[in-house]
Structures are given as structure tokens and as C-alpha cells.
Amino acid sequence: MKLVYIIFCTILIFKISIAQSxxxxxxxxxxxxxxxxxxxPSIFQQLAQSANKKVVIASHMPGGISVGDISQGTSxxxxxxxxxxxxxxxxxxxxxxxxxxxxxxxxxxxxxxxxLVIEGHLKILDSLLFxxxxxxxxxxxxxxxKYGYPPYGNTGAALIDSIYHNYQYLHExxxxxxxxIGPAFLxxxxxxxxxxxxxxxxxxxxxxxxFLIANVLYTTIFKSSPITSxxxxxxxxxxxxxxxxxxxxxxxxSLHNTGLLNITPNIxxxxxxxxxxxxxxxxxxxxxxxxxxxxxxxxxxxxxxxxANVSDIxxxxxxxxxxxxxxxxxxxxxxNDNNTIILYPNPAxxxxxxxxxxxxxxxxEISFYNILGEIVLTKVLNSNQNQVNILNLKxxxxxxxxxxxxxxxxxxxxxxxx
Numbered sequence: 001m002k003l004v005y006i007i008f009c010t011i012l013i014f015k016i017s018i019a020q021s022x023x024x025x026x027x028x029x030x031x032x033x034x035x036x037x038x039x040x041p042s043i044f045q046q047l048a049q050s051a052n053k054k055v056v057i058a059s060h061m062p063g064g065i066s067v068g069d070i071s072q073g074t075s076x077x078x079x080x081x082x083x084x085x086x087x088x089x090x091x092x093x094x095x096x097x098x099x100x101x102x103x104x105x106x107x108x109x110x111x112x113x114x115x116l117v118i119e120g121h122l123k124i125l126d127s128l129l130f131x132x133x134x135x136x137x138x139x140x141x142x143x144x145x146k147y148g149y150p151p152y153g154n155t156g157a158a159l160i161d162s163i164y165h166n167y168q169y170l171h172e173x174x175x176x177x178x179x180x181i182g183p184a185f186l187x188x189x190x191x192x193x194x195x196x197x198x199x200x201x202x203x204x205x206x207x208x209x210x211f212l213i214a215n216v217l218y219t220t221i222f223k224s225s226p227i228t229s230x231x232x233x234x235x236x237x238x239x240x241x242x243x244x245x246x247x248x249x250x251x252x253x254s255l256h257n258t259g260l261l262n263i264t265p266n267i268x269x270x271x272x273x274x275x276x277x278x279x280x281x282x283x284x285x286x287x288x289x290x291x292x293x294x295x296x297x298x299x300x301x302x303x304x305x306x307x308a309n310v311s312d313i314x315x316x317x318x319x320x321x322x323x324x325x326x327x328x329x330x331x332x333x334x335x336n337d338n339n340t341i342i343l344y345p346n347p348a349x350x351x352x353x354x355x356x357x358x359x360x361x362x363x364x365e366i367s368f369y370n371i372l373g374e375i376v377l378t379k380v381l382n383s384n385q386n387q388v389n390i391l392n393l394k395x396x397x398x399x400x401x402x403x404x405x406x407x408x409x410x411x412x413x414x415x416x417x418x
Contacts, residue, residue, distance in 0.1 A: 025221060026090055029059035030077055030124070031098030031140065036061035037199065038210035043233060047218050050231035052288050060086055066100040068120025078120035087127050094221055095128050096179070097121065098140035104166040105144055105152045105159050111166070122174055134316035136263065137176040138220060141167035142213070143185045146202040156198065157189045171259055177220060178258040184216050184250040185209070188243070195239065207233055208243065215247030223264060223307070224322035228288075252321075253394065265310050265320050272300050272327055276320060279310040288322075303327050305373075324373040326399050326410070341402050343388060347414035353387045354413075362404050368413070369399040390415060 025048070029041045041059045048055045060083060067077045077083050077097075087095070103117045111117040121139070128135050144159035153159040160182035167178050188195055188208075197209035205213065211233050215226045226244040235243075255261040265276050275297035276282050282296035285307045291298065300306065307322040341364065343354040358364060361383050368377040368390075376398075379388050395416050402409040 024054040024056060025094070026056040026092045027217075027221065028086060028090070028092045028095045029057065029061065029098070030083060030086075030095060031059075031061050032065045032100065033061070033063040034101075034142070034204060035059065035096075035098045035140075036063070037204045038207050038233075040210050040214060043210055043214040043231075044217055047214050047226055047229050047231045048222070051218075051222075051224070051226065051229035053222055056090065058086055058090065066103065066115060066120075067097065067124070068116035069100070070114055070116065076120065078116065078123045083124065084127050087124075088131050092128065092132050092135050094136050094138055095124070096138045096140060096217060097124060098142070101142050101144050101159075101163050102149055104141075104163040105149055106162070106166070108162075108165050109169045118170065118173060121170060125174055125176065133314070137174075138179045138217065139167050139170055139176060140181060141178050141183075142181045143197075146198040157186060160186050168257070175259060177260050177263070178254075179216055179220050180250050180254040180258055181213050181216050183254060184212055184247050187246050187250060188212065192242065195242075208235065208239070211235070212243045212247055215244050216251055219248045219251040220258075220260060222322070223260075223319050249394065252396075263318050265308070265318055267306065267308060267320050267323065267325075269325055274298050274300060274306055274308075274325060276308050276310055279312060281311040283309045285309070285322075300325060300327065303373075321371070323371040323397075324369070324399075326369075326412075341407065341409050342411055343400060343413060346411070347416055348390065349416050351415075351417065352391045353389050356381060356386045356388060358383070358386070360404070360407055362406065364407065365403045367401045367403070368393065369401070370394075371396060 027044070029035055035041070041057045045055055045057050062075070065072060065075055065077060069076050074080055099117065099121070103111055103115050106112065125137050128137060141164050143156050144153065144163065146156045148154040148156060148159055152162060164182045171178050185197055188197055195208050196206055197212065198204070199206045218226045218229070225248040227241065227248065232240045251260070255264070265279060268275050268277065277296070279296055282293070284291040284293050284298055287304050291306070296308070296310070303326045304324065305322055306325050308320045310318050312318060341356070341358045341360060343356060345351065348354055363383060364381050366379045366381060366388060367375050370376050377390070377393060381388070393415055398413045398415065400411045400413050
């Protein structure tokens with residue numbers, strides 16, 4: 001019996017060590033003063049470490065240097081031996097490549113003759129994949145000066161779409177992942193004008209801008225909300241929460257456009273069983289701690305944040321989204337069930353309103369929880385009300401709770417609107 005116990009403990013420790021080995025993420029930053037401003041790599045590192053993410057970083061960020069400007073000779077990133085030495089120096093998981101954004105603000109697929117933009121990005125990508133076949137490049141799809149690059153745009157906001165579209169062109173040519181920095185900027189610019197994302201020179205990012213960029217990179221790399229990180233660079237708590245949430249939501253909303261979905265395995269939930277299909281090996285995590293399992297399916301006994309690290313057929317590790325999964329306490333129900341309270345249709349596809357089926361003659365409090373377990377909408381309906389407006393809810397999976405003095409019900413709801 002003692003021998004069996006020793007063997008069991010040995011296997012347990014071995015599995016924990018394997019799970020923890022996947023938990024160190026190595027990120028190389030290649031850029032210029034837009035990356036070195038406010039020390040973006042350090043902000044990213046502190047953001048990650050404060051969320052109990054193990055990271056290793058390195059950087060090359062000389063001011064004024066672009067990826068492929070011909071006049072810069074061997075100082076241009078694509079020609080610089082130091083860049084390739086850094087690429088070889090560690091087993092990188094990600095390379096964040098930031099170019100001069102002015103090279104991306106011309107028409108779609110158009111780049112200045114003075115810079116080998118596409119050639120430079122492809123050359124650096126080829127080097128990374130030669131030494132690290134499982135690594136990924138994050139294309140830095142950012143922003144221009146606050147007052148634009150006339151005649152291509154008279155404001156920073158006006159340039160963002162052009163820059164982003166050309167990064168989509170690069171993505172079509174080279175694949176990899178677009179970091180949706182510009183779209184996150186645009187949400188702050190249009191919705192929260194009191195936050196200035198540019199510094200005193202109206203060109204480089206302010207601390208707010210750099211923090212927003214770091215949060216976009218955090219979400220893209222860890223597929224997790226940065227709201228779980230306690231790191232704050234010295235801004236108000238409300239601004240901290242806003243920037244983290246905008247970065248997360250922008251990245252999640254952009255999954256289908258950035259290539260990130262291609263390296264994000266899906267967790268399926270049936271009852272209280274979570275599974276990742278199509279992969280030979282999985283390492284599970286519960287609330288960011290190893291959750292020991294023998295295969296790619298687990299039965300959960302408590303609600304919480306679950307994720308998995310899987311190995312594909314090439315031996316490359318991929319992470320699922322970190323999401324909140326709830327215990328299923330009631331059986332799946334349909335709109336034809338006369339014995340309960342529900343919202344329908346489910347899935348809600350292109351719906352502004354959901355119907356409420358309520359056989360109980362009393363007021364009901366209906367709350368919607370997102371994948372992080374946060375309440376995003378609460379409505380109190382009188383017994384004679386039969387609709388809930390969901391126009392402001394994002395696409396995704398929600399847990400809906402129904403509560404009153406005599407009622408406690410739950411329902412999983414999928415919303416998918418164009």
C-alpha cells in the first residue's frame with residue numbers, strides 16, 4: 001500500500017511539473033520609441049506577473065528605426081544582425097513586431113517605396129519560425145499621431161482604420177496574429193475623450209496609451225482578461241478597470257479578424273463535463289492553478305475559471321480562452337417546457353429582444369453573467385412583462401439567473417448577433 005501511495009504521489013508531482021512547464025511565456029519585443037516609450041515591455045511583464053503569469057521578456061527598441069526602411073541600412077530591423085541574434089537567444093513563444101505606423105496608412109496594400117515593409121516583416125517571421133517553429137508573431141496594428149498624417153488623415157482616429165486594414169493585408173500575406181491595438185484606441189477615443197492616449201508630443205503614447213497596448217498584448221497572448229491582474233501603473237482605479245476591459249473586449253470581439261481564433265482551441269461544456277476535442281494531450285487549469293486530469297475531458301465539481309493547454313500534432317502548445325464555467329444545476333430546458341421560467345430563442349441569433357416564458361405570477365430579477373463571471377445586465381420584470389432587451393450585450397455565452405422570493409433558476413444562453 002505504501003508503494004502504491006509513493007507511485008501515486010510521484011505521478012501527481014510529475015503531472016504538476018508538466019502543467020507548470022507550460023506556464024512560462026517568453027516574449028520578444030522588436031520596435032522603436034513607440035515600444036520603449038513608458039517601457040511597454042516592462043508594463044506588460046508587471047501586468048502578467050501580477051496575474052501570476054510567468055514571463056520572460058527581451059527587447060530591441062532603438063528610436064526612429066523601422067522594419068525595412070532602405071535608408072537605414074543595417075540598422076533597419078530586417079537587416080540588423082542583433083535582431084537575429086536575439087531571435088536565436090531564447091525559445092520564444094511570441095515576437096511583438098512594431099513598425100513605423102506611417103508605413104501602413106496609405107491605401108490598402110500600398111506601402112512607401114522607401115521601405116521594404118512586407119519583405120521586412122516576412123524576413124523576420126521566417127527567421128523566427130526557422131529557429132522556433134511553434135512561435136507566433138504579433139503584428140503591432142497601432143495608431144498614428146494624434147493629429148494625423150495629412151493628406152491620409154487629419155486625426156489619429158482617422159488613420160486607425162487605414163493602418164488596421166494594411167495589417168490585415170499583411171496578415172493575408174503572412175498569417176500570424178494581429179494585435180488589435182488601433183481598434184482598442186478607437187474605442188477609447190470615441191467613447192472616453194477625457195483619457196488622452198497620446199503623450200505631450202501628440203505622437204508617442206501616453207502612459208494611458210502604453211497601458212492600453214500592454215493590456216491588448218496581454219489578452220492576445222494569455223487569452224485571459226487583464227482585469228485579474230492587480231498591476232496598476234499609477235492611474236485611477238476606474239481608469240485601470242476601463243482600459244483593461246476595453247482591451248479585453250476589443251481583442252475578443254476581433255477573434256475572427258486577427259487570426260487568434262486559429263490558435264485558440266475551443267472548450268466544450270456538456271453538463272458538468274469540459275472537453276477539448278481533437279488534441280492528444282491537455283493540461284487543465286482551474287483559477288490559474290494546475291487541475292490534474294488524465295485526458296482532454298474533466299468533470300468539474302465547482303464553478304470557476306477553467307482553461308487548458310493542449311499539444312497539437314506538431315508538438316506545439318496552444319491555450320484555450322480562460323473562461324468562467326458554471327456547474328449545471330438544472331437540466332437543459334427549452335421554450336416548450338411548461339414547468340419553468342426561461343428566455344428564448346436560445347441561441348439568440350440576430351435578436352434585439354428575448355422572450356420570457358414565466359409561469360410564476362410574481363416579479364423576477366434576471367441577471368446576465370459573462371464568461372468572467374461578471375454581471376453585465378440586470379433586469380427586474382413584473383409578472384406581466386415578457387421581453388428583455390439584449391441589444392447592448394456582446395456575442396458570447398452567458399449564464400442567466402432568475403431570482404425572486406420563491407424562485408431560483410439558471411439558464412445558459414448563447415448570443416450571436418451580426
